[in-house]
Amino acid sequence: xxxxxxxxxxxxxxxxxxxxxxxxxxxxxxxxxxxxxxxxxxxxxxxxxxxxxxxxxxxxxxxxxxxxxxxxxxxxxxxxxxxxxxxxxxxxxxxxxxxxxxxxxxxxxxxxxxxxxxxxxxxxxxxxxxxxxxxxxxxxxxxxxxxxxxxxxxxxxxxxxxxxxxxxxxxxxxxxxxxxxxxxxxxxxxxxxxxxxxxxxxxxxxxxxxxxxxxxxxxxxxxxxxxxxxxxxxxxxxxxxxxxxxxxxxxxxxxxxxxxxxxxxxxxxxxxxxxxxx
Amino acid sequence: xxxxxxxxxxxxxxxxxxxxxxxxxxxxxxxxxxxxxxxxxxxxxxxxxxxxxxxxxxxxxxxxxxxxxxxxxxxxxxxxxxxxxxxxxxxxxxxxxxxxxxxxxxxxxxxxxxxxxxxxxxxxxxxxxxxxxxxxxxxxxxxxxxxxxxxxxxxxxxxxxxxxxxxxxxxxxxxxxxxxxxxxxxxxxxxxxxxxxxxxxxxxxxxxxxxxxxxxxxxxxxxxxxxxxxxxxxxxxxxxxxxxxxxxxxxxxxxxxxxxx
Ligand SMILES: [Fe+2]
Numbered sequence: 001x002x003x004x005x006x007x008x009x010x011x012x013x014x015x016x017x018x019x020x021x022x023x024x025x026x027x028x029x030x031x032x033x034x035x036x037x038x039x040x041x042x043x044x045x046x047x048x049x050x051x052x053x054x055x056x057x058x059x060x061x062x063x064x065x066x067x068x069x070x071x072x073x074x075x076x077x078x079x080x081x082x083x084x085x086x087x088x089x090x091x092x093x094x095x096x097x098x099x100x101x102x103x104x105x106x107x108x109x110x111x112x113x114x115x116x117x118x119x120x121x122x123x124x125x126x127x128x129x130x131x132x133x134x135x136x137x138x139x140x141x142x143x144x145x146x147x148x149x150x151x152x153x154x155x156x157x158x159x160x161x162x163x164x165x166x167x168x169x170x171x172x173x174x175x176x177x178x179x180x181x182x183x184x185x186x187x188x189x190x191x192x193x194x195x196x197x198x199x200x201x202x203x204x205x206x207x208x209x210x211x212x213x214x215x216x217x218x219x220x221x222x223x224x225x226x227x228x229x230x231x232x233x234x235x236x237x238x239x240x241x242x243x244x245x246x247x248x249x250x251x252x253x254x255x256x257x258x259x260x261x262x263x264x265x266x267x268x269x270x271x272x273x274x275x276x277x278x
Numbered sequence: 279x280x281x282x283x284x285x286x287x288x289x290x291x292x293x294x295x296x297x298x299x300x301x302x303x304x305x306x307x308x309x310x311x312x313x314x315x316x317x318x319x320x321x322x323x324x325x326x327x328x329x330x331x332x333x334x335x336x337x338x339x340x341x342x343x344x345x346x347x348x349x350x351x352x353x354x355x356x357x358x359x360x361x362x363x364x365x366x367x368x369x370x371x372x373x374x375x376x377x378x379x380x381x382x383x384x385x386x387x388x389x390x391x392x393x394x395x396x397x398x399x400x401x402x403x404x405x406x407x408x409x410x411x412x413x414x415x416x417x418x419x420x421x422x423x424x425x426x427x428x429x430x431x432x433x434x435x436x437x438x439x440x441x442x443x444x445x446x447x448x449x450x451x452x453x454x455x456x457x458x459x460x461x462x463x464x465x466x467x468x469x470x471x472x473x474x475x476x477x478x479x480x481x482x483x484x485x486x487x488x489x490x491x492x493x494x495x496x497x498x499x500x501x502x503x504x505x506x507x508x509x510x511x512x513x514x515x516x517x518x519x520x521x522x523x524x525x526x527x528x529x530x531x532x533x534x535x536x537x538x539x
Contacts, residue, residue: 041407042409042436043410045406105365106298108323112293215318218326
């Protein structure tokens, strides 16, 4: 697989409630991320907005339905639609999650967890290779938040991700909030994750908020980024100076101005920006 | 490493079944940790999945939801989830069977027009996401069909979506979609019409029975002469010239084919 150059900058997700902002004024972001499935339509307003935004900003495509963990392989129809969208959006890259979404005719449209076994590794590697060949580009794989772990697992998530990158040439979308959420839920140290993950493969970083539900943290994307996630982000950015970092907000979405304010906080938490300012 | 080649799939099946089940699971084989901790984790997936599908329906059916209230809508969505296992690879199509479900949903019986309002919402959404195309101007259509108008066939805009109801479901839909509070005077007849998105916005046209029947015939690739006859059959007091001028006033025709062309 070809090498994917880094893109250094700060961005936001392109959400319907902010369409008018993007159409009527200059938004200070370096890139926007689209949820691929929301634009896999024949025509209409979302695609018109995408075309207009594409004129001014770099775009990355982020999917939720590839189901890289599927034992039965990937859906070629889905990949064909994804590829058609990519021809239109000309994204820096396409990403999806390390998860599965459906089984036995049930499509959950949720990001369900994998056991980290050798068998699962073979399955996911085969699926990533298939996707990369089909899309004719390397993809980014995102680490998920998870709420159950499997006793069958023989390796950690970061070991699993490292093996994926080594075997398939894929890259990573590192979600710092997801590391934090899973670390609390499963009782591991997030710094072990950061030490063990192949950070040289990270091209994009997600920042988000979560909510607390008893002993569990839930990745809800409906809050501001909390302090421990910012601290983890700083640690990560010391080791990954160049990456496309963004805030994910999918629920309880505030006005765009508030998210731009939070993106300024992300800039301030990026060590090289702080050193430059000092 | 793995002792059983199908082991991971079994894990998927068990978690999938636990998410779909009406009752929360007490224990899941193969998950790590004590049973309370596992049950709490599985409950997060159960809730996430249900909340996401509810959200899809709430986005797709705002007028239906306003008619029944948020609480009842959530209840109906929950029952729909259990009645029809979500299988579509496209999450946007999850609600396609919701109107039919409402048709047979006993607790909603007192609102007989509800399924038709929901059908109108699906038609609107399909029009909103349909492919782009350029509608022809009236003069252009007339010029192209003039060789042999009776045998001319029209290609309709890909965003054209028909609706019809024996209730005034379109009036009810608009009233609720626009979240109006004023007095609503409903006709005692049914309503029918078409959604078209010639440009960025979806336009809705309520039509009399004659032009509606004629248009549906055109959509089925019938020639104009047959379509007008069908219109007259549907509404005997209509005048063919009026049907024609109504059809030509809509931004719905994107192509004209005559036997010679
Ligand atoms: Fe993420």
